Amino acid sequence: MDRVARETHRRFSAKVGAVTREAADILSIELTDPDGALLPPFTAGAHIEFHLGNNLIRQYSLCNSPAERHRYVVGVLEQKDGRGGSRAMHRLRTGDSVEITEPRNNFPLAGREANSHLLLAGGIGVTPMMAMLAELESRAADFRLHYCTRSPAHTAFNDRLRPLIEQGKVVVHHDGGEPARGLDIAATLAEPVPAQHVYICGPQGFIAAARASIGAWPPHAVHFEHFDAVPLTAEESAWDKVPFKVKIKRTGELIDVPSNCSVVRALRAHGIDIETSCEDGYCGTCITRYVEGEPVHRDTVLSQEERKSYVMVCRARSRSPILVLDA
Numbered sequence: 001m002d003r004v005a006r007e008t009h010r011r012f013s014a015k016v017g018a019v020t021r022e023a024a025d026i027l028s029i030e031l032t033d034p035d036g037a038l039l040p041p042f043t044a045g046a047h048i049e050f051h052l053g054n055n056l057i058r059q060y061s062l063c064n065s066p067a068e069r070h071r072y073v074v075g076v077l078e079q080k081d082g083r084g085g086s087r088a089m090h091r092l093r094t095g096d097s098v099e100i101t102e103p104r105n106n107f108p109l110a111g112r113e114a115n116s117h118l119l120l121a122g123g124i125g126v127t128p129m130m131a132m133l134a135e136l137e138s139r140a141a142d143f144r145l146h147y148c149t150r151s152p153a154h155t156a157f158n159d160r161l162r163p164l165i166e167q168g169k170v171v172v173h174h175d176g177g178e179p180a181r182g183l184d185i186a187a188t189l190a191e192p193v194p195a196q197h198v199y200i201c202g203p204q205g206f207i208a209a210a211r212a213s214i215g216a217w218p219p220h221a222v223h224f225e226h227f228d229a230v231p232l233t234a235e236e237s238a239w240d241k242v243p244f245k246v247k248i249k250r251t252g253e254l255i256d257v258p259s260n261c262s263v264v265r266a267l268r269a270h271g272i273d274i275e276t277s278c279e280d281g282y283c284g285t286c287i288t289r290y291v292e293g294e295p296v297h298r299d300t301v302l303s304q305e306e307r308k309s310y311v312m313v314c315r316a317r318s319r320s321p322i323l324v325l326d327a
């Protein structure tokens, strides 16, 4: 199969180091270079892809300090009713070899424009926040993390968090499975704080509650990281009914993308492979450059700037009759 040009991140083999139970269903998994070399650097909020075989690709946020170059650490929640990625991750053992990619960051920390940082984590959404905490501490920045979990047994990274809890920089909220008994997200986000940036990561309900409460904040100060798909609005869904064509720049081939068929599926039907993972616009795997046309971006990954050159072809549609992919 052909492969459409995408923003690739180098894939390489890593060795599984320590595997540690962090909470009831959460393992942290350490990865090192098989020969002990330094790993490609990363910034707080970054994730790596795991290529687990049988087209199973999953992304996990790095939760160790970005200052560490000898290892990556990811935190993985086992989702028993998931599609198998987290179960495969939980089967990894120390010494195993696994294919990963260089880190990519869809969820970076703000720089000097931020005077303070407010982090809201729901459940396993704490993993990118752990790298952020390390970075913010090294910057001696002003920050606070609200970490929402079901119970103490479901709370990960206790040893790392304890000193910060004692300093009041991390507040843990247990809701017993009823979000209304946990953090009052609406009250927490009610008043924008000048020059404060907010970072939100967690399951869909958690993100939805934050989105419903964040309206008064300036958009540039609000940062989301998604673990699952955000439902399309009615206007976004309407584009599913509008067919268009995709042109492959290199060959000039024109491919019909019918209504209710993704670009990825249309290309595959013509023998053109695009690597995907979530197929719902939130993981970043299918990022593809385009050179002409007007995509309807329906992802939660690309920034406004990136949208001028890239499109997530698992979920995007097109306003223009033809979308030309740089392939």
Ligand code: FES
Binding pocket: 275, 276, 277, 278, 279, 280, 281, 282, 283, 284, 285, 286, 287, 299, 301, 312, 313, 314, 315
């Ligand atoms: S496959 Fe995940 S964003 Fe397209």
